[in-house]
Amino acid sequence: MQRSDRLSIYLYxxxxxxxxIAIPVAMIVAIALSSFAMGINVQADYGRIDPTRVxxxxxxDRPGLRQVGPNRYEAVIxxxxxxxxxATPDDKSRRxxxxxxxxxxxxxxxxxxxxxxxxxxxxxxxxxxxIPGQIARATAKFDIPGEYLFVCHEYCGTGHHFMYGxxxxx
Amino acid sequence: MTTxxxxxxxxxGRLAAAYFIVALTALAVGGLMGTFQALNYAGIDxxxxxxxxxxxxxxxxxxxxxxxHGVLLVxxxxxxxxxxxxxxxxxxxxxxxLPSLRFAWATFGLMLFGLLLAAVPILxxxxxxxxTFYPPMKASPLYYFGLTLVVVATWGVLASLVQTYLVWxxxxxxxxTPLAAFMALVTMTMWTISTAGIxxxxxxxxxxxxxxxVQGTDPLLARTLFWFTGHPIxxxxxxxxxxxxxxMVPKQAGGRLFSDPMARVSFLLFLLLSIPVGLHHxxxxxxxxHAMKFLHAVFTFGVFFPSxxxxxxxxxxxxxxxxxxxxxxxxxxxxxxxxxNASVTAQLLAMILFAxxxxxxxVNASYNVNNVVHNxxxxxxxxxxxxxxxxxxxxxxVLYWLVPYLxxxxxxxxxxxxxQAWMWFIGMAIFSNALHRLGLLGMPRRSMIGDAPYLAxxxxxxxxxxxxxxxxVLMTISGLLFFAVLILTLTASKAPANVEFPRAEAVSGPExxxxxxxxxxxxxxxxxxxxxxxxxPPLVAQLATLSLTSPGFRPW
Ligand SMILES: [Cu+2]
Numbered sequence: 131m132q133r134s135d136r137l138s139i140y141l142y143x144x145x146x147x148x149x150x151i152a153i154p155v156a157m158i159v160a161i162a163l164s165s166f167a168m169g170i171n172v173q174a175d176y177g178r179i180d181p182t183r184v185x186x187x188x189x190x191d192r193p194g195l196r197q198v199g200p201n202r203y204e205a206v207i208x209x210x211x212x213x214x215x216x217a218t219p220d221d222k223s224r225r226x227x228x229x230x231x232x233x234x235x236x237x238x239x240x241x242x243x244x245x246x247x248x249x250x251x252x253x254x255x256x257x258x259x260x261i262p263g264q265i266a267r268a269t270a271k272f273d274i275p276g277e278y279l280f281v282c283h284e285y286c287g288t289g290h291h292f293m294y295g296x297x298x299x300x
Numbered sequence: 301m302t303t304x305x306x307x308x309x310x311x312x313g314r315l316a317a318a319y320f321i322v323a324l325t326a327l328a329v330g331g332l333m334g335t336f337q338a339l340n341y342a343g344i345d346x347x348x349x350x351x352x353x354x355x356x357x358x359x360x361x362x363x364x365x366x367x368x369h370g371v372l373l374v375x376x377x378x379x380x381x382x383x384x385x386x387x388x389x390x391x392x393x394x395x396x397x398l399p400s401l402r403f404a405w406a407t408f409g410l411m412l413f414g415l416l417l418a419a420v421p422i423l424x425x426x427x428x429x430x431x432t433f434y435p436p437m438k439a440s441p442l443y444y445f446g447l448t449l450v451v452v453a454t455w456g457v458l459a460s461l462v463q464t465y466l467v468w469x470x471x472x473x474x475x476x477t478p479l480a481a482f483m484a485l486v487t488m489t490m491w492t493i494s495t496a497g498i499x500x501x502x503x504x505x506x507x508x509x510x511x512x513x514v515q516g517t518d519p520l521l522a523r524t525l526f527w528f529t530g531h532p533i534x535x536x537x538x539x540x541x542x543x544x545x546x547x548m549v550p551k552q553a554g555g556r557l558f559s560d561p562m563a564r565v566s567f568l569l570f571l572l573l574s575i576p577v578g579l580h581h582x583x584x585x586x587x588x589x590h591a592m593k594f595l596h597a598v599f600t601f602g603v604f605f606p607s608x609x610x611x612x613x614x615x616x617x618x619x620x621x622x623x624x625x626x627x628x629x630x631x632x633x634x635x636x637x638x639x640x641n642a643s644v645t646a647q648l649l650a651m652i653l654f655a656x657x658x659x660x661x662x663v664n665a666s667y668n669v670n671n672v673v674h675n676x677x678x679x680x681x682x683x684x685x686x687x688x689x690x691x692x693x694x695x696x697x698v699l700y701w702l703v704p705y706l707x708x709x710x711x712x713x714x715x716x717x718x719x720q721a722w723m724w725f726i727g728m729a730i731f732s733n734a735l736h737r738l739g740l741l742g743m744p745r746r747s748m749i750g751d752a753p754y755l756a757x758x759x760x761x762x763x764x765x766x767x768x769x770x771x772x773v774l775m776t777i778s779g780l781l782f783f784a785v786l787i788l789t790l791t792a793s794k795a796p797a798n799v800e801f802p803r804a805e806a807v808s809g810p811e812x813x814x815x816x817x818x819x820x821x822x823x824x825x826x827x828x829x830x831x832x833x834x835x836x837p838p839l840v841a842q843l844a845t846l847s848l849t850s851p852g853f854r855p856w
Contacts, residue, residue: 139808142616143562150608154601157662161597165590165668172593172668173586175841180849211855245437245853246519248584248675252742257671259585261519262436262850266586279754283675283744285430287437287855288361291752 173258173266181262184208184243193217195228195236203236205297209247209260209282212289226295230272234299237269248284251297259284272299311401312391313706318408319384320699322415323377324786327692330372331779333365338731338772340750341765360425362748363856367422370431374687376415378537379450381695383411383457385540385702386484390461392801393480393547394468398460407456410449418446428856430746432526433506435517438852441510448502451495458488476810476818479560480547480803486567487539489820490532493827494575497528509852516848520587524842527578528835535574535603537687539567541694544647545614551804552644552701553637555621558613560806561813566613568817569606572827573599576834580665584674592838597667599834607658614651620807642717646697649725650690653732657685660736675746678739681732689728693721696782703789704797711797712788716781723778731771734764 165171184190189206194217198204205228208215216226230236240249240260247260254270272278282293336352339345340362345352352359359365391398398404420442421427427439433447465477465485477485501522509517550557557563579596582588622633638644660682664670673679704711711717743749743761755761816822 136808136812139559143559146612147609150605150612153608154604157604157666158598158601161667161669162594165594170668171590172583172671173588174590175587178587178845178847180847182849182851211853245855246434248744250675250742250744255668255671257584257674259582259675261523261585261587263518263847264520264585264587277757279742279757281742281744281747281752281754283746284434285363285366285746287853288363288428289855290363291747291749294752294754 176265176267179241181243201234203230203234205236205238207240209242211244211287212293214295229298232275232299235271239267241265245286246284247282247286250283251280252278275299309391312388316384316388319380323380326372326376330369333369335772335776338768342769343750358423364425364428367428367430382540390481390484393478396464396468399463399467404460407453411453414446414449417442435519435522436850436852444502444506444510455492458492461485461488483543483567486571490571490574491536494529494532497525501525516850518846518848519850521842527581531578532574535570537691541691544698547804548802549647550617551802553621555624557804557806558616559808560810562613564813564817566606566609568823571823573603576830583670600665642714643697643700646721647694649721650693653685654690673739676739677735677743677745680745681735684732693724701799705799708797709789709793710795712785712793717785720778720781723774727771727774730767734767738764
């Protein structure tokens with residue numbers, strides 16, 4: 131190859147390599163800023179639990195919604211094969227409903243007593259894997275009234291698609 | 301022009317053909333299951349009184365069919381095709397036959413045996429755990445044994461490649477490894493290192509637990525080990541497609557590869573960066589610290605760099621081909637590409653959809669942005685663009701020249717093959733666009749959506765779901781045409797094949813590549829160091845709190 135040809139190929143390569151590095155670097159900086167500076171974060175390590183003793187382990191011994199301060203609630207939820215348990219364990223209804231007033235800040239504390247499940251609450255940033263042996267938690271503020279569907283999004287057996295609930299904001 | 305009418309390595313050709321037959325069988329059965337699922341999304345589970353989930357032999361439920369779809373397409377179709385393809389390409393590219401055909405056939409036999417072992421419990425509904433088999437859902441031990449054997453057999457493929465390479469190297473000291481063989485070696489090396497995760501998961505957790513030797517398992521640790529291998533497997537599928545785009549398509553299109561050294565650099569970067577990224581599949585998992593998740597996000601964006609190098613180099617090579625065919629101006633060279641050649645067109649269309657798959661993948665990789673789409677239909681849309689199109693449509697395009705080349709029979713109909721490629725492209729575009737939109741609307745993945753009670757609450761989903769059915773039916777017809785062309789080529793084609801093995805020359809050739817790019821140790825050591833940085837802290841933390849507390853469940 132001619133020297134000049136080789137030089138022009140190097141220039142083309144160089145001209146492409148620079149943005150190819152700059153673009154991913156800029157993206158990761160933007161993500162770092164949004165997550166750590168603005169506090170939009172993901173699940174972290176919230177401690178272990180024995181999945182065979184969920185019923186006896188606080189707070190999961192009393193699943194349900196409780197007020198913990200002005201406009202602040204805690205929703206303790208246990209996932210089990212094909213339903214969310216968000217009330218006393220003897221409540222056998224499959225479709226769970228939780229109701230909070232608008233402007234509430236709700237912290238969801240969730241674990242599984244059997245297989246993996248997944249919890250996503252529509253129109254919020256709450257989206258988490260529910261893994262036996264682990265506690266998942268996340269907080270969201272509900273300013274807009276309406277019904278927020280939450281479904282199980284990790285395959286948990288043949289009734290997986292029946293597993294859902296509704297959070298009603300009034 | 302001289303044409304190789306008879307290929308030079310018939311014994312290796314027969315071995316590759318054996319791999320392809322298994323791969324194509326998996327594609328046919330797995331693809332049919334995909335049709336059923338697409339129709340379920342569209343609200344159709346029955347056609348003319350025939351129900352997909354009660355009237356098909358060996359099918360017990362939607363989720364068993366979904367398991368078949370996943371295992372057969374993402375594990376079997378890809379792995380068997382890639383092993384046959386890379387073995388044959390390496391032999392041809394090095395001009396050196398396999399030193400031990402017997403060993404290579406034994407490897408194939410082991411892989412097939414593993415597949416059959418895993419197939420038994422899937423078909424008897426004893427392993428309805430999807431291809432990710434997250435414990436504590438517990439399948440029959442045969443399923444875990446079978447999949448483990450398939451993985452172990454791929455190590456044998458690397459051994460065959462290395463044997464061949466060493467013979468060639470002794471005969472060619474100081475010569476740059478031919479690009480296609482180099483890429484085959486990098487791909488199998490990366491894959492073999494990355495399978496340490498799944499091997500550890502199987503040997504230490506799944507097999508003893510499924511046999512009842514230990515009573516419980518640790519689902520988080522199992523997930524971490526699974527995704528150690530589970531993300532690199534994506535690159536194990538993609539790199540052979542890139543191999544075709546870099547070393548074959550430019551030649552088929554009538555041009556030259558733009559830069560051989562840059563192609564080598566990108567493959568070595570994939571070797572370095574493909575593995576230490578698996579935690580980005582676990583952003584939504586509790587039990588893992590933010591810092592480690594973010595580190596994996598940084599590495600994942602690192603992989604974007606060789607992807608952009610590949611994009612540039614492949615497009616520059618296509619431009620070279622388009623201009624060599626008389627194209628001028630900024631864009632008109634695109635029209636001059638051989639759009640009448642089904643093998644080339646299939647691969648060009650695969651590249652176009654892959655660009656969109658790459659963009660949706662950036663969203664998944666984006667640490668907290670992933671929260672919007674994690675485990676929604678978006679993810680399904682994403683990987684149907686990558687493995688379902690970039691990889692699968694490229695492999696279809698490869699088979700459109702490779703089957704005639706190996707069999708000596710001309711492709712039955714280039715025209716039907718062209719229609720097939722375009723139908724796959726259009727069907728997949730409709731299908732994946734619908735899935736991406738449904739994902740943004742919060743529709744979960746891996747669910748029998750057509751039967752979900754919450755579907756009634758979601759009019760927006762209902763408006764989009766029929767497109768899944770339309771796309772699925774188009775791809776089904778495309779798949780039928782694909783198999784028809786291949787079968788008719790082998791049975792009804794009278795004319796002899798007029799194909800050569802495509803081997804692209806480079807504008808900037810291997811002699812421009814620094815010698816360091818042809819050495820192995822520094823790159824493998826570099827990969828191991830990055831893996832250690834990315835995985836030692838989270839694995840140490842998880843082993844420190846190891847609790848084998850989850851018993852097994854069979855919720856199907
Ligand atoms: Cu569930």
